[in-house]
Amino acid sequence: MFPTPIHKRGTAANITYRVALWVSLVVWLLPLIAVALTSVRTLEDITRGNYWGWPTEILWYQNYVEAFTRTPLARYMLNSVLITVPTVIGSVALAAMAGFALAQYRISPVVLTLTVGVVIAVFMVTNIGVSATLLLGFVAAVVASAWLLRRSRWPGELLLFAMFIAGNFIPFQILMIPVRELTRSLGMYDSIEGLVVFHIAFQTGFCVLFMRNFIKALPYEVIEAARIEGANEFQLFWYVILPLVRPALAALSVLIFTFIWNDYFWALVLVQSDSAQPITAGIQALRGQWVASWQLISAGSIIAALPPVIMFFAMQRHFIAGLTLGAVK
Amino acid sequence: MTDTFLPSRPVPRSGFRTWFDRHQTRIAPWVFLSPALVLFAVYVIYPIVQSFWISLHDWDGLGPMEFIGLGNYVELLLYDFDFETAVINNVKWLVLFMLSPVFGLATALFLNQNVWGIRFVKSLFFFPFVISQVVVGLVFTWFYDPANGLLNVILEGLGLPGISPLSSETYVTFWIIAAGLWPQTAYCMILYLTGLNNVDAEQVEAARIDGASSWTMLHKIILPQLWPATFLAIVVTVIGSLRSFDLIAIMTNGGPWGSSTVLAFKMYEEALFNYRMGYGAAVAVILFLFMSVFIAWFLTRLVRQER
Numbered sequence: 001m002f003p004t005p006i007h008k009r010g011t012a013a014n015i016t017y018r019v020a021l022w023v024s025l026v027v028w029l030l031p032l033i034a035v036a037l038t039s040v041r042t043l044e045d046i047t048r049g050n051y052w053g054w055p056t057e058i059l060w061y062q063n064y065v066e067a068f069t070r071t072p073l074a075r076y077m078l079n080s081v082l083i084t085v086p087t088v089i090g091s092v093a094l095a096a097m098a099g100f101a102l103a104q105y106r107i108s109p110v111v112l113t114l115t116v117g118v119v120i121a122v123f124m125v126t127n128i129g130v131s132a133t134l135l136l137g138f139v140a141a142v143v144a145s146a147w148l149l150r151r152s153r154w155p156g157e158l159l160l161f162a163m164f165i166a167g168n169f170i171p172f173q174i175l176m177i178p179v180r181e182l183t184r185s186l187g188m189y190d191s192i193e194g195l196v197v198f199h200i201a202f203q204t205g206f207c208v209l210f211m212r213n214f215i216k217a218l219p220y221e222v223i224e225a226a227r228i229e230g231a232n233e234f235q236l237f238w239y240v241i242l243p244l245v246r247p248a249l250a251a252l253s254v255l256i257f258t259f260i261w262n263d264y265f266w267a268l269v270l271v272q273s274d275s276a277q278p279i280t281a282g283i284q285a286l287r288g289q290w291v292a293s294w295q296l297i298s299a300g301s302i303i304a305a306l307p308p309v310i311m312f313f314a315m316q317r318h319f320i321a322g323l324t325l326g327a328v329k
Numbered sequence: 330m331t332d333t334f335l336p337s338r339p340v341p342r343s344g345f346r347t348w349f350d351r352h353q354t355r356i357a358p359w360v361f362l363s364p365a366l367v368l369f370a371v372y373v374i375y376p377i378v379q380s381f382w383i384s385l386h387d388w389d390g391l392g393p394m395e396f397i398g399l400g401n402y403v404e405l406l407l408y409d410f411d412f413e414t415a416v417i418n419n420v421k422w423l424v425l426f427m428l429s430p431v432f433g434l435a436t437a438l439f440l441n442q443n444v445w446g447i448r449f450v451k452s453l454f455f456f457p458f459v460i461s462q463v464v465v466g467l468v469f470t471w472f473y474d475p476a477n478g479l480l481n482v483i484l485e486g487l488g489l490p491g492i493s494p495l496s497s498e499t500y501v502t503f504w505i506i507a508a509g510l511w512p513q514t515a516y517c518m519i520l521y522l523t524g525l526n527n528v529d530a531e532q533v534e535a536a537r538i539d540g541a542s543s544w545t546m547l548h549k550i551i552l553p554q555l556w557p558a559t560f561l562a563i564v565v566t567v568i569g570s571l572r573s574f575d576l577i578a579i580m581t582n583g584g585p586w587g588s589s590t591v592l593a594f595k596m597y598e599e600a601l602f603n604y605r606m607g608y609g610a611a612v613a614v615i616l617f618l619f620m621s622v623f624i625a626w627f628l629t630r631l632v633r634q635e636r
Contacts, residue, residue, distance in 0.1 A: 002525065002533050002551050003543060006442045018444060025450050031468045031511075032456070034479050038471070052482050098365035105358040115366060119375050127382055158635060160362070162628050167373045169568050169624045173596040173613040177383055177390075177606050178376035201372030204365045232350070233357035262461035264575045269601070280463040284579060287467070294471060301467050305460040312459045316452060323516070324523040324558075 039063055039298035046295055063299040071289070072274045073300060076282030080307070082192050083199070083278050084260045088253050090200035091207050096249065098164075098204070099211025100241055102157045104223065109156035110146045112163070117142030161212055168205030172265050183270055190271050198266060203256050210325060214248040215241060251322030254315040258308040279304045377617070384610035390600075394607070401611035411587050412612070415595045418502050419571065419619075422591060425506045426513060426570035430562040433517025434555075440518070441525045451522065458515040466579030469508035470495070495581055498588040505576050505589055513569055517562040524558030525551075560630070567623050571616065592616040
């Protein structure tokens with residue numbers, strides 16, 4: 001163990017360490033403690049400028065009740081749930097399947113070639129309006145290169161995997177305008193569904209990274225044994241792989257829950273009305289309304305932060321396992 | 330046992346093999362892959378291509394698009410001083426955010442002990458990462474508030490003059506970065522704590538018996554073993570710093586007078602508030618190219634690991 005375990009040192013060092021530990025914790029969390037304290041203060045305290053002294057009177061719940069009753073906070077919370085839960089289910093399900101495909105099969109580079117080809121062809125038709133001859137020529141070129149690549153030894157599954165990972169790291173802004181237009185043209189602008197579909201698509205990148213590595217590390221004998229028993233590939237996935245990857249599913253679910261719950265950017269870009277806004281955007285909107293009522297802003301912030309915090313404490317082991325994937329060899 | 334016949338593909342129980350049975354190992358990957366691939370292509374890959382295209386146009390988001398070639402880029406690079414500010418601020422974020430792996434390692438070393446309550450303390454140290462950046466932004470706005478913020482209460486307690494962090498054009502970005510370091514350090518800390526858990530105990534003991542100083546041990550034995558954690562910490566920190574948006578939007582809205590803007594925020598502002606989609610897309614493309622360098626570095630390392 002590194003550094004040297006403290007109990008191998010003297011008494012003085014031990015006492016110092018233990019005191020320093022708790023003091024540093026308080027300092028580390030000071031901004032949060034301040035907010036928690038503010039959320040139980042009276043309005044009189046706030047207006048009189050008694051922000052940091054002991055509250056003259058502790059309002060254990062009144063500010064929280066007020067935040068809920070006088071504003072659409074409950075609606076925002078509900079929206080957050082309606083956005084987060086389907087996203088978690090959708091992206092984890094898609095990624096389990098895709099991760100399985102990328103971990104267990106050799107996929108020829110043809111898939112990637114065709115995917116890229118189709119994307120570019122669609123782009124050419126919808127945006128540039130190319131002539132039919134040019135389009136045919138392009139399609140022919142794509143098909144020809146796919147044909148040439150059919151026996152190539154390039155690891156197509158690895159290339160696809162790299163594509164998913166890369167997509168996961170790109171800046172959101174490069175997607176912003178087209179995704180907004182797409183959502184609008186699908187009639188899903190300013191709706192919960194619009195956000196959910198986009199989140200599922202984007203989170204799939206991270207989830208595939210996770211699931212593929214997890215499935216790749218499973219003992220191959222188990223899979224081969226199932227095949228010899230006569231299971232087809234779909235039974236193999238359902239009855240063998242899924243039960244084995246349950247820890248990964250749990251870890252991913254808590255992580256994605258937290259990511260999506262905390263999303264702010266896409267909530268700004270894809271929705272705008274109270275009926276679809278999640279809590280992150282909602283709380284910022286309320287800030288304008290509450291101006292200097294810091295006790296309400298604080299209470300609202302704490303409510304907004306609570307679900308991911310509860311999730312974290314309930315599923316701590318899974319959460320950290322997911323987050324530190326790859327931190328050890 | 331040497332020549333036992335093992336079918337490479339499953340033999341169906343009914344005795345004859347249907348077309349599906351014969352081809353299922355070729356069909357299955359497509360079936361499993363296509364939902365994710367289609368969605369990803371539509372919502373991620375295609376929009377990237379489209380953003381490049383939009384960046385070559387003058388477009389207000391409603392009317393027809395007018396092709397202007399590299400006009401947006403010329404304007405950005407030559408005439409837009411806010412763009413310069415944004416790039417400089419992005420570099421500040423990138424450089425200063427690199428403190429979080431360092432702080433994270435320090436915190437992890439501090440917490441890697443076995444005393445009463447340590448698990449609880451570790452969880453609470455990790456806390457800032459779990460909560461939303463919106464809340465972190467609000468918390469720090471409150472903390473920095475010049476009239477009543479805790480920061481000034483502390484400064485006055487120490488006999489120092491009060492300050493107004495978020496209205497200083499010169500220093501505002503640094504104060505926002507300080508807020509950003511809070512959750513990011515927590516993230517790096519957890520990576521290092523996991524790494525430290527898996528350090529080879531025998532090597533450490535051997536070095537300790539040989540009388541190596543703590544510093545030498547950290548440098549020669551611990552850090553090399555922590556490399557996977559460091560790599561991951563650097564990757565997430567780089568990505569996090571270039572993605573900085575939420576804190577700026579919450580704390581200053583890019584102000585005062587655009588002095589705390591970054592590329593991510595400027596893009597959002599140009600597109601959604603100034604209705605300059607093409608111009609905004611050009612900013613996004615530049616940010617994307619900037620980020621691609623790091624993504625490429627990360628991917629090549631990852632692919633090499635797979636080989």
